[in-house]
Amino acid sequence: MPKRTDIKKILLIGSGPIVIGQACEFDYSGTQACKALREDGYEVILVNSNPATIMTDPTLADRTYIEPITVEMVEKIIEKERPDALLPTMGGQTALNVSVKLAEAGILDKYGVEMIGAKLPAIKKAEDRELFKLVMKKIGLEVPRSGHARCEAAAIEIAEKMDFPIIIRPSFTLGGTGGGIAYNRQEFEEMVRRGLECSPVQEILVEESIIGWKEFELEVMRDVNDNVVIICSIENFDPMGVHTGDSITVAPAQTLTDKEYQALRDASVRIIREIGVDTGGSNIQFAVNPETGKIYVIEMNPRVSRSSALASKATGFPIAKIAARLAVGYTLDEIPNDITKKTPACFEPTIDYVVVKMPRFAFQKFPNADPTLTVQMKSVGEAMAMGRSFKEAMQKALRSLETGSYGFEKIVRKTRRVHSFKPAVEEVDLIKERLKTPNAERPWYICEALRVGMHVDDIYELTKIDRWFLNNLRDITELEEGIYWQSKTGRVAPELLRKAKECGFSYRMLGALMDKDEEAVKKEAVDAGITPVFKTVDTCAAEFEAFTPYLYSTYERPFYHSADDKAQKAACEASPTERKKVIILGSGPNRIGQGIEFDYCCVHASFALKEEGVESIMVNCNPETVSTDYDTSDRLYFEPLTFEDVMAIIEKEKPLGVIVQLGGQTPLKLSVPLEKAGVRILGTSSDSIDIAEDRERFDRLLEALELRRPESGIARSADEAVRVAGSIGYPVMVRPSYVLGGRAMEIVYDEMSLMNYMSRALQVSPGHPVLIDRFLQNAIEVDVDCISDGSTVLIGGVMEHIEEAGVHSGDSACSIPPYSLDQGIIDEIRRQSILLAKALKVVGLMNVQYAVKDGAVYVLEVNPRASRTIPFVSKAIGKPLAKLATKLMLGRTLEEIGFTEEVRPAYTSVKEAVFPFIKFPGVDILLGPEMKSTGEVMGIWSDFGGAFAKAQIAAGNNLPLKGTVFISVRDEDKPPILSVAKELSDIGFKIIATGGTARYLRERGIEAEPVYKVTEGRPNIVDRIKSKGVDMVINTSFGAKSVADSYSIRRSSLEFGLPYFTTVAGAKAAAHGINAVLRGGLDVKPLQEYHNILIGQ
Amino acid sequence: MKKAILALADGTVFEGMSFGAEGERTGEVVFNTSMTGYQEVLTDPSYKGQIVVMTYCHQGNYGINEEDMESNRPWVEGFIVKEPCHYPSNWRSTESLMGYLGWHGVVGISGIDTRALTRIIREKGAMEAVISTVDADHASLVQKARASKGLVGRDIVKEVTCKKPYIWEEGLWTLWKGYRGAQQAPLEKKFKVIVYDFGIKRNILRNLVSAGCNVAVVPASAPAEDVLKAQPDGIFLSNGPGDPDAVPYARENVRKLIGKKPIFGICLGHQILSLALGGKTYKLKFGHRGGNQPVKDLKTGRVEITCQNHGFAVDLESLKGVAELTHINLNDNTVEGLAHNELPLFSVQYHPEASPGPHDSQYLFGRFVKMMEESKR
DSSP: OOOOSOOOOEEEOOOOBBTTBBTTTTHHHHHHHHHHHHHTEEEEEESSSOSSSTTTTTTTSEEEEOOOOSSHHHOOOOOOHSEEEOOSSSSSHHHHHHHHHHHHHHHHTTOOEEEEEOOOOHHHHHHHHHHHHHHHTTTTOOOOOEEEEEEEEHHHHHHHTTTSEEEEEEOOOOOHHHHHHSHHHHHHHHHHHHHHHHHTTEEEEEOOOOTTTEEEEEEEEEEEOOOOEEEEEEEEEEEETTTTSSSSSEESSOOOOOOHHHHHHHHHHHHHHHOOOOOOOEEEEEEOTTTTOOEEEEEESSSHHHHHHHHHHSSSOOHHHHHHHHTOOOOOSSSSSSSSSBBBSOOBBOOSEEEEEEOOOOOGGGSSSSSOOOOOOOEEEEEEESSSSSSHHHHHHHTTTOSSSSOOOOOOTTTTSSSSOOOOHHHHHHHHHHHHSSOOOHHHHHHHHHTTTTOOOHHHHHHHOOOHHHHHHHHHHHHHHHHHHHHHSOOOHHHHHHHHTTTTHHHHHHHHHTSSSSHHHHHHHTTTTOOOEEEEOSBBBBBBOOOOEEEEEEEEEEEBSSOSSEEEEEOOOOOOSSSEEEEEOOSSBBTTTTTHHHHHHHHHHHHHHHHTTTTEEEHHHHOOTTTTTTTTEEEEEEESSSSSHHHHHHHHHHHHHHOOSTTTTTHHHHHHHHHHHHHOSSSHHHHHHHHHHHHHHHHHHHHHHTTTOOOOEESSSSHHHHHHHHHHOOSSEEEEOOOOOOOOOOOESSSHHHHHHHHHHHSSSOOOOEEEEOOOOOOEEEEEEEEHHHHEEEEEEEESSSOTTOOOOGGSSEEEEESSSOHHHHHHHHHHHHHHHHTTEEEEEEEEEEETTTEEEEEEEEESSSTTTTTHHHHHHOOOOOHHHHHHTTTTTTTTTOOSSOOOOOEEEEEEOOOOOSSTTTTTOOOOOOOOOOEEEEEESSHHHHHHHHHHHHHTTOOOSSEEEEOOOOOGGHHHHHHHHHHHTTEEEEEEEEEHHHHHHTTTTTOEEEEEEGGSSBBBBBHHHHOOOSEEEEEEOHHHHHHHHHHHHHHHHHHOOOEEEOSSHHHHHHHHHHHHHHHOOOOOOOOHHHHHHHHHO | EEEEEEETTSOOOEEEEEEEESEEEEEEEEEOOOOSHHHHHHGGGTTTEEEEESSSSEEEOOOOOOOSSSSSOOOEEEEEEEESSSSSOOOOBBBBBHHHHHTTOEEEESSSHHHHHHHHHHHHHHEEEEEESSSOHHHHHHHHHHSSSSSTTTHHHHHHHHHSEEEEEEOOOOTTTTTTSSSSOOOOOEEEEEEEEOOHHHHHHHHHHHHEEEEEEEEOOOOHHHHHHHHOSSEEEEEOOSSSGHHHHHHHHHHHHHTTTTEEEEHHHHHHHHTTTEEEEEEEEEEEEEEEEEEETTTTTOOOEEEEEEEEEEEEEGGGEEEEEEEEETTTTEEEEEESSSSSSSESSBBBBBBSSTTTTTTTHHHHHHEEEEEEO
């Protein structure tokens, strides 16, 4: 059936900010859908609040609304645009949920909008667990025994029919938020309460546990003719009990016979038909009993998902793109397979390699969070690796994670010199404990268990990880052992070295085993003729020719290509062209501090290279991204971003240069070793990068430029620290010298705390100095992004932070243009930025952070690379900065590319950060110098108040327009909070406050009802929050005791979904925002219209 | 570990590790892209005369079990895998792949670049090859590969067909019940079907039984007259190895059956039926072997994902006016199914019995039964 002609305009909903459970995979799927639909001639209207996405680039959709994804806002967009159809399946749970609400509220009917892809009944059948259970029963499939409860008593009644452990899953939440596994009655009751609170419909599922069963996923697609195909099967390394997003997953399924696999396939086909997903992709999860083969259906997502993004990258089959085309009426047999060109998309991909996905966690950022892996997702990103064996793919995945691991390092008694060892009793206990309780380091502990001689069967009993995986790990530890002993007693045999490389060992890891450096191991391997080859991801295991160069590295044995061959040669499929080409190094797995923003920049680099006629070669290992879509760049290498792996590509491709400044710290760290190896770094030199990163060189530069920075010093001991801090004056900002992204950074207010910090810091990393800076209290922080061709510098945007200096810039809201700074200060900041860019001879992008205090401007930090804010600034000013910067790196001037004047928008854009606190019970939500946010949203409006309000709504802080505000602030915040309280009181809010704050306000004529602190008696403020008597919370605190006292206030506000502000500046902005909404209401406007204003300016 | 060498007729030589039995075997080297189902592949008699390379890099992960055999022994001449598994893991596994191959004398080679080999076959076509653990001389091995007779014109069916007629009673079984212990539900068997065994897979027989047939299997050379004497309701022509032109006796027997009884043919059976109708077959460059081949049913417009294993195909032009095309391969538009314009005869090139592969095409057994029903009336 050809495409539908009765629909012309399609509304596509994105997934909003990056949160745990919903990351850039939906930028990938949404971008593919946008492109596919427009290629088919449809007009695409897009809504997404996340500015860091490629999909919200104004060139991708016809009309792009960077607006909050709420029913109210989307209705406004529908009213304005009158789309014919809504595609709800591309934007994760967010898009699905808002679509369901729009349909149920009758809004879609009112405006005659048809849901395509999945209709309301299908979504309901898949999402509502009771309905789902009934449907599965109808088609003869089993689900774990379970029941729904809307209150504690009902939950207990259901649980009485089951044995512990029991799983609790709240309905309609992301990534299993608020879920858990209870092993006893007490835990059960606690989890039931939390689950009910987390569910937007106050409903939980109480479920029989099938912990330890094997877990599988199938990616299914269906078209309007009822053709169904399976794109990929995935087997989880971690058995049931760990959320699939937190599991190591492997494609294809490894341990099922064809009969067993076909049983899952048959079930999947029946499920997608019965649920009634008309067209598109779905993900279906199964549990299989390892002893009997009994199958349970776990769940189905009637939309593209994180797993479908993984399956797309794992097989080369672009699920989202095809799903979009199926939604408009095409059938699978009408759509060509892009990779083979000659065969249709109606087939089931088959692969001839193994794919391993590993999750990346951020527990260091949340020391109070429980690092046990459960059914609630906790990982913030993932890396994928491919190899011609599970062992190779697994070991490549380890180093793709960029957690400092290059293989299965020792993790028990790390400094031990011997390889296998006889462990002490407590070490055995530790290993056993780490095997039994799922955790991020479990694979490393499994290897340690093998090294100490634990039997695979015993490890299986503790972990329930399939013996096939465990035996593969045993192969790896046995190889290690062989290499270790051979190198100890002489030379490692070339055959063994080859075997090790085939099994994915990195040079670095081999070096550790052989007591040599990486370079020496590489030389030994190369001399023995052991070098990597590249193979193609082609959807068909080489049955047909592939036209899309999507490659991964592996080690294959050479062979004689003809009878006359004297030497053997390995078969490599890379076949580099003779064209002018550039390698772009991507940013690897998402993590806090380095996420989708950098992928956005890398994708833009690729666009720029295309426009300049240069071949683009992308290297990245994050399967969620647009950059790893095979049609983003001319060539894609899906590889770890380590020196070894990157050099292998460079040696093969011989590019004219490498771009390192767009992928965040990951590629930047490689710039010096790459340059040393003779590779040309495009844009700003690695020497300039070094000046910016080396504290002493940087100080000399600032001195020469006569720029001010907070007084600072370096300390190597506690005594020295006290001396330095004493001369600078408290409070001071302290951090270890070797970390990035705010890790372990703290603000210290007195000598006691400093001593305390120093003892911890020196313990963690003896020998590393600690940097001590004067902390500028209550200073305003400002971020500047600028672009330079080496001689001319242009300001991209000056961003004034809402939260004061001391809150990590990634966690702070900010505004373009600045909303409170004097013009004189802004001009001074511009002057300093241009001076710095020129001095560092920046070619490309540079970001500077400033603090403004008492009219003086201090430089805090310079990063001669793309910053996190580049996509935000680009969208605010209507200039694709990363793309333009790439052209400059190729030698163009700003004048040549027609960017000659700074853009100063007449409207305001506000960026707000989004946090994962709700996923980590027990973690405080106070902000500090260590970055904690996972994502961001943008609000645009004619004034600051409105833009800020939109950003808050988009971030999920639903600003109340009336009701009760709770205020409790530390003494020094009392004077500045006065105006906030007055503003709120004037527009009709009732104010309640803790004793001191209430008294202070009343003394100054503002009505405030006093309320107990938690420690003062009951009913206290937390009781008030729980009984829903509060609509907004403003709480600042200082000092350990006060912070601890007020912790429960903040935590309960979070859990009850109240908007909360932990800084005066944030509260002030919120009051402005509420005022703005009350004054005029907020309307929607597409980005393209805002940008037209700029052209007209 | 012992070395093994694979030499191709085009002169390519791979050095790898021996697994399974030691020795030397020649055959046509072909690739199979199924990611699961090596046990079914090994025991499919259609692979007689062939050395099979599995494109998926791990083989043997789930071992060998008693239930998934498609015949009573492996038939491949040789087996090529990237990484064989020493530690099978599955609740039904009773032995390892290498143990099974060793026991049955199948020579295997592992550790070689199977993807490079697959690309060679794709580009140059399926060709003769030799695997050896006894001869280390490359030139001599290449010579042996070149001297190997190949499949064209060779009757291999006679090597795999049953020696004597037999009755088959086992139907399809469900995985978790197993078929050995479980009682077969008494099936209403309405139709008597005689099955020509050109190298049949057990799952075809099971499908016929479950569709309601009384199944009697006869050797490939059984005379048509004897078959008709038994007064069957329908005749089934099975899959099998090699060149359809090399079994003229089968063609002649089928010719005598056409018009007398409803006939359903699969794979080689489909080709023999086409030849009997006066059609022609030709050899494909490298054939179709795997579980992901898309086939479109031209009547319904629906696409089924099919299991395939064939190196020859029917030339549609040669049957113009006699039979109509019912199924087509979407990858290369080759003939996948035919039906006679008037008579109750139909056949498919692919394997509706799956095993290994998807179950999308099981409906064809029902179609056969319906055809018998109609012609009885």
